[in-house]
Amino acid sequence: MGRLLLSRAVTLVPTLLLATFGIFLLVRLAPGDPAVALAGENATQDQIDLVRHQQGFDRPLVVQYVEWLGKAVRGDLGTSYNNGTSVSDAIAHTLPTTLQLVAGALLVAVVAGVLAGVAAARRANSAADAVITSASSAGAAMPSFWLGLVLVSVFALQLEWLPATGYVGFSTDAGLTLRQLVLPSIALGVAGAAEIARQLRAVMIDTLASDHVRTLRAKGLGERDIVWGHALKGSAVPLLTVVGLQVSRFLGATVVVEAVFGISGIGTLVVTAAQNRDYPIVEGVVVVLAVIVVLTNLLTDMAYRLVDPRIR
Amino acid sequence: MSALELRNLGVHLRTTRGEVQAVRDVDLTVAEGEVVGLVGESGSGKSVTALAVMGLLPPGLSRTTGAALLQGEDLLSLRPEELTSVRGRDISMIFQEPMTALDPVFRVGDQIVETIRAHQKVSRRAARGRCVEVLGDVGIPDPSSRARAYPHQLSGGMRQRVMIAMALVAEPAVLIADEPTTALDVTVQAQILGLLHDLSREHGTAVVLITHDLGVVAETCSRICTMYAGEVVESCRVDDALLDPQHPYTSGLIQAIPRSEKRRQPLFSIPGRVPPLTAMPEGCRFAPRCAHAASQCLEPQPLLAIGDRDVRCCRAVELSLPGALPGPAS
Amino acid sequence: MSANAPEPLLVVSELEVRFRLPGQREPLRAVDGVSFEIGASEVFGLIGESGSGKSSVARAVLRLAPIAHGSVTLGGTRFDQLRGRELRRHRRRVQMVFQDPHESLDPRMTVREAVREPLRLGGGRDGVDDRALECIERVGLDSNLLDRRPNELSGGQKQRVNIARALALEPELLVCDEAVSALDVSVRAGIINLLLSLQQDLGISILFISHDLGVVAHLADRIGVMYLGKLAEVAPAESLTTRPRHPYTEALLAAEPEARPSAYRTPRPPVIHGDAPSAAHPPAGCRFSTRCPYVAERCRVEEPALRPVGPDALVACHFAEELQLAGRRG
Numbered sequence: 001m002g003r004l005l006l007s008r009a010v011t012l013v014p015t016l017l018l019a020t021f022g023i024f025l026l027v028r029l030a031p032g033d034p035a036v037a038l039a040g041e042n043a044t045q046d047q048i049d050l051v052r053h054q055q056g057f058d059r060p061l062v063v064q065y066v067e068w069l070g071k072a073v074r075g076d077l078g079t080s081y082n083n084g085t086s087v088s089d090a091i092a093h094t095l096p097t098t099l100q101l102v103a104g105a106l107l108v109a110v111v112a113g114v115l116a117g118v119a120a121a122r123r124a125n126s127a128a129d130a131v132i133t134s135a136s137s138a139g140a141a142m143p144s145f146w147l148g149l150v151l152v153s154v155f156a157l158q159l160e161w162l163p164a165t166g167y168v169g170f171s172t173d174a175g176l177t178l179r180q181l182v183l184p185s186i187a188l189g190v191a192g193a194a195e196i197a198r199q200l201r202a203v204m205i206d207t208l209a210s211d212h213v214r215t216l217r218a219k220g221l222g223e224r225d226i227v228w229g230h231a232l233k234g235s236a237v238p239l240l241t242v243v244g245l246q247v248s249r250f251l252g253a254t255v256v257v258e259a260v261f262g263i264s265g266i267g268t269l270v271v272t273a274a275q276n277r278d279y280p281i282v283e284g285v286v287v288v289l290a291v292i293v294v295l296t297n298l299l300t301d302m303a304y305r306l307v308d309p310r311i312r
Numbered sequence: 313m314s315a316l317e318l319r320n321l322g323v324h325l326r327t328t329r330g331e332v333q334a335v336r337d338v339d340l341t342v343a344e345g346e347v348v349g350l351v352g353e354s355g356s357g358k359s360v361t362a363l364a365v366m367g368l369l370p371p372g373l374s375r376t377t378g379a380a381l382l383q384g385e386d387l388l389s390l391r392p393e394e395l396t397s398v399r400g401r402d403i404s405m406i407f408q409e410p411m412t413a414l415d416p417v418f419r420v421g422d423q424i425v426e427t428i429r430a431h432q433k434v435s436r437r438a439a440r441g442r443c444v445e446v447l448g449d450v451g452i453p454d455p456s457s458r459a460r461a462y463p464h465q466l467s468g469g470m471r472q473r474v475m476i477a478m479a480l481v482a483e484p485a486v487l488i489a490d491e492p493t494t495a496l497d498v499t500v501q502a503q504i505l506g507l508l509h510d511l512s513r514e515h516g517t518a519v520v521l522i523t524h525d526l527g528v529v530a531e532t533c534s535r536i537c538t539m540y541a542g543e544v545v546e547s548c549r550v551d552d553a554l555l556d557p558q559h560p561y562t563s564g565l566i567q568a569i570p571r572s573e574k575r576r577q578p579l580f581s582i583p584g585r586v587p588p589l590t591a592m593p594e595g596c597r598f599a600p601r602c603a604h605a606a607s608q609c610l611e612p613q614p615l616l617a618i619g620d621r622d623v624r625c626c627r628a629v630e631l632s633l634p635g636a637l638p639g640p641a642s
Numbered sequence: 643m644s645a646n647a648p649e650p651l652l653v654v655s656e657l658e659v660r661f662r663l664p665g666q667r668e669p670l671r672a673v674d675g676v677s678f679e680i681g682a683s684e685v686f687g688l689i690g691e692s693g694s695g696k697s698s699v700a701r702a703v704l705r706l707a708p709i710a711h712g713s714v715t716l717g718g719t720r721f722d723q724l725r726g727r728e729l730r731r732h733r734r735r736v737q738m739v740f741q742d743p744h745e746s747l748d749p750r751m752t753v754r755e756a757v758r759e760p761l762r763l764g765g766g767r768d769g770v771d772d773r774a775l776e777c778i779e780r781v782g783l784d785s786n787l788l789d790r791r792p793n794e795l796s797g798g799q800k801q802r803v804n805i806a807r808a809l810a811l812e813p814e815l816l817v818c819d820e821a822v823s824a825l826d827v828s829v830r831a832g833i834i835n836l837l838l839s840l841q842q843d844l845g846i847s848i849l850f851i852s853h854d855l856g857v858v859a860h861l862a863d864r865i866g867v868m869y870l871g872k873l874a875e876v877a878p879a880e881s882l883t884t885r886p887r888h889p890y891t892e893a894l895l896a897a898e899p900e901a902r903p904s905a906y907r908t909p910r911p912p913v914i915h916g917d918a919p920s921a922a923h924p925p926a927g928c929r930f931s932t933r934c935p936y937v938a939e940r941c942r943v944e945e946p947a948l949r950p951v952g953p954d955a956l957v958a959c960h961f962a963e964e965l966q967l968a969g970r971r972g
Contacts, residue, residue: 214407215413215478218366219430234416309417468692498853499894501897525899527898528899550903568831585798636906
């Protein structure tokens with residue numbers, strides 16, 4: 001396990017370099033001049049040029065990147081162009097909210113996905129299986145924002161069971177926060193549930209037809225013990241892979257769901273920043289997200305080893 | 313009362329080309345403590361018969377007819393929940409490939425403990441004690457630490473011993489062993505067959521040993537039942553079959569085995585192939601390949617009782633077929 | 643071999659084949675110093691259990707495995723040192739037949755195309771079709787099978803196609819690696835007969851590798867017994883089976899089941915215990931010392947060399963002259 005951690009730590013570095021340089025490039029290649037945005041609407045050309053020089057926008061791209069990198073490794077992600085707050089603070093403020101939303105979505109995805117996948121596999125090629133499979137396809141095809149709007153419309157506006165928007169935070173009011181997270185988690189998680197159900201069904205069907213499951217039946221184990229005690233563990237490796245992938249997907253889709261439900265998380269932060277050419281925020285968020293993705297992969301790899309003794 | 317009795321067992325399989333009958337009219341009796349060899353080549357239906365008796369064929373795709381009496385009780389008439397309790401406790405089965413037959417993500421000891429607790433209400437500690445005991449019985453050295461191993465950490469022979477331990481831990485009346493040693497080295501095979509033989513004698517377990525190897529049958533079994541194209545063609549004591557086979561297929565199998573006195577001489581090879589399930593002849597299924605086929609062989613062939621043997625051949629009495637020894641049969 | 647004998651066709655000398663294992667510093671010595679010869683028109687059987695290295699020897703002879711040390715000489719040419727065009731020219735002299743008849747054939751090619759392929763690659767253009775037909779008929783297949791694809795053929799037929807394809811370039815040596823192990827017993831007999839006829843009619847030499855002692859004893863002129871990467875004994879087939887000189891050979895003969903009635907079976911010593919040690923960590927001294935019933939102190943310390951014992955055998959055992967080992971009746 002130690003060797004795994006070490007090799008992962010080593011791959012983290014080039015991954016981050018690649019990701020951050022890529023974003024650095026993309027953001028600066030986008031049309032629009034940040035010097036103009038910073039200087040203000042009524043600035044003169046001289047003032048704009050001055051801002052440009054002060055911020056270093058006139059220097060070569062690579063030099064700007066290296067400067068940024070130098071500060072970033074010391075923990076200084078810069079300050080926002082828009083309001084001068086520290087990027088690290090802005091991220092620290094919004095990341096926990098998004099992570100809670102992602103956790104909620106993951107819960108929805110795993111619970112719904114596993115139940116559906118197992119149910120479909122046990123009744124493979126039957127009518128029930130067909131229903132579950134088509135529901136999964138539909139779920140995978142549904143855009144998160146559309147689903148979010150539908151959920152808000154039905155459960156919040158018409159039935160008034162759950163709040164439509166907002167997020168107050170656990171420290172303020174835990175009960176309300178939980179209820180506020182329900183709809184957005186579902187909106188975000190359904191597509192993940194569909195993917196998990198589909199993959200698990202396929203793997204489980206193979207597992208249930210395998211030689212060792214035949215032995216389990218021959219020993220007199222009931223079908224329920226076989227499915228939940230053995231087949232699920234045997235299917236765990238591909239399942240973990242899919243679940244790990246969902247985390248990355250949720251981090252991307254969170255932007256849209258946060259917008260629909262009025263939650264100010266990291267998605268909202270980065271979109272606003274991108275629109276305003278607020279480079280430091282965008283770059284800072286990318287670093288953080290890249291680290292999260294690498295950590296997720298690492299956790300998945302560690303989980304493989306816990307579940308399957310042959311991978312050691 | 314015999315430990316296991318199959319009466320007129322038939323298995324129908326649903327394929328893309330409709331329903332075909334893979335096994336037809338199988339009669340087989342195994343007494344307590346007896347080891348019977350069920351012999352046949354690929355397509356003979358021997359494995360399908362065993363899986364049908366255990367209820368392990370895919371439910372939607374197969375249909376079993378006839379009776380499979382386990383100590384008098386018909387397995388085929390049991391409800392699924394009842395069959396689940398019977399399996400592993402009163403009748404067990406072990407398979408050919410021990411690598412794929414054991415669950416790779418669980419320790420072998422846990423798999424045995426699970427079997428014990430599926431059939432008896434015992435504490436986990438008691439089950440573990442019994443597990444170590446039974447691993448010792450099957451000849452695994454240092455059983456308490458071996459129980460913590462995963463299947464991939466054990467050799468093929470060890471894994472098969474674990475399978476045997478798991479199958480016999482609840483002391484079933486009948487054990488079906490489907491090609492248990494085919495995938496093992498010959499020295500390991502000899503050990504495993506010896507183990508099966510000794511355990512059967514010690515516990516009175518009736519064993520059905522499915523194999524294509526007549527040598528294995530000769531050394532381990534007291535009776536032999538030969539299957540061809542889904543039917544039993546001969547059933548008798550092993551020595552009788554080897555000395556004086558009554559069915560041309562049994563004789564052909566014996567002739568095909570290399571023998572030191574026929575070293576470097578051409579072996580007898582049965583011409584032709586097993587007919588496909590969808591195109592079985594109406595009469596004797598072996599007739600198209602039989603050197604002794606005559607006009608009466610075009611009629612459907614029942615299993616005839618000749619002395620203490622059963623043979624599915626209308627010409628059995630008049631034919632004198634070569635057996636395992638040089639020269640004509642007595 | 644006597645001084646007047648013609649030049650042997652294949653000379654393998656001190657052959658070593660090693661494989662790197664992931665995460666291990668020491669490579670696995672699959673073949674650790676093996677020497678033997680095969681004469682023209684001779685069948686040499688190489689037997690051993692899993693981990694013996696016999697398949698690695700076959701692959702090294704075919705230049706399909708890297709040779710770490712030693713030499714392979716084919717008709718006077720250092721086959722192991724050839725490269726490029728020279729290698730391609732000489733490769734046609736050695737052809738192979740593998741275990742799985744189905745995996746060896748391209749499912750999209752007809753029989754005709756499969757047999758023609760080596761001829762086309764060998765550069766021939768005229769007479770390719772005639773030669774293909776000749777090979778097909780030589781292996782006992784009907785010409786109406788020429789346009790069939792593998793999925794329309796039986797296991798035995800597929801293996802015959804593999805043999806026909808191997809014969810297309812008129813090789814001098816045929817390497818058969820478990821070529822009959824995956825076939826049914828009655829089908830096996832036909833292929834064994836075919837191989838014998840190829841030796842007798844075409845004068846081809848055969849290196850026949852198998853774990854099945856019965857089959858090898860039937861086919862081979864001489865047999866080499868391998869254990870954990872080394873040769874234990876090399877002797878003519880007849881004397882090896884009736885009068886083995888290495889304890890491992892005796893153990894193999896004892897373990898092999900005999901398809902004879904009980905009264906006629908050879909009384910044999912009890913089966914040896916335990917599993918073979920891992921090939922990655924062979925024991926010190928004689929490799930068989932951990933399981934040998936006749937082991938002495940010297941065996942654990944000093945590795946015996948393969949040396950002539952008696953009129954025609956090579957044995958790697960310190961006590962080969964003294965031991966009276968049990969064989970099978972002749």
